[in-house]
Amino acid sequence: VNCTHRGLSRLPAGLPDDTGILLLGSNRFSSLSTDAFLPLAQLQDLDLSRNSLLVLRTGAPLPALRELILSHNLLQELPTLRGLPALTCLALAHNLLAALPPGAFRSVPRLQDLDLRGNQLQTLPQKAFEGLGALKYLDLSDNLLAELPAELLQDLRKLETFWLSGNRLRSLPSGFFPEGHIFMYVFLTENPWHCDCHLRYLRLWIRHN
Incomplete structure (x- = not known):
């Protein structure tokens, strides 16, 4: 209708x-x-x-x-x-949206596609996406994210495509991408990446993936 x-x-x-x-x-x-x-x-x-x-x-x-x-x-x-x-x-x-509570999506465990682009998110709690084991597509682009917790993606075992473009990220914490996880696409453009020792983890991850 x-x-x-x-x-x-x-x-x-x-x-x-x-x-x-x-x-x-x-x-x-x-x-x-x-x-x-x-x-x-x-x-x-x-x-x-x-x-x-x-x-x-x-x-x-x-x-x-x-x-x-x-x-x-x-x-x-x-x-x-x-x-x-x-x-x-x-x-x-x-x-x-400027913030998400921990476990924000726990009541929708079958979620496969989550689009949060173009909001005002500045940071995220470690367990923001807890319980989303079926999630395949996550779009966080065009927010105000300046830092992210190291464990943010740990529950997202089926994540295939991840957008982080257009934020304020200068580096990512060591171990941010789950070890052994294979992504189809990861979009990281239009962030003010700062080329110092804090960026070493991301450079190595890109080189090996």
Whole structure:
């Protein structure tokens, strides 16, 4: 069901109960609760991009939801993501997120694609991505990251593509990339890498990978 560019600030009435894909992008939502989608038991893909969302309240179970697009909103805090056990794709690009709590994504262990680019993240807790053993794609590009904890990627056993471009990183801590892990792609451009002894680990990792 395509409801983009409708000037909506509330969920429209009369949506078919068997709706599987719901496009609500480019509207005027400022706050929303997943309670509103409870009648849509078969909802798998939900696009709420390009609204003015300040708050998304979660908790009401949406057991079939696999893709949630929240990019280009005004979110300053990460939703709790409760009640979304099947979620595999979460897009939060271009919001106002400045921090993530430890274990922020623990309630969505099936997540495979996480897009956090274009936020205001300056640093991350060591356990920010704890429990995301199925994650394949992680985009942290175009944030304000100046340093990262050494253990950040340790739980991400299936990570294939990792974006770190466009941050403020001058070096990476020794052992940052899990030993023996093979990535398909790692993007590190547009950081102010400082060529001194602190960069030795990254230089050696690139040479051997």
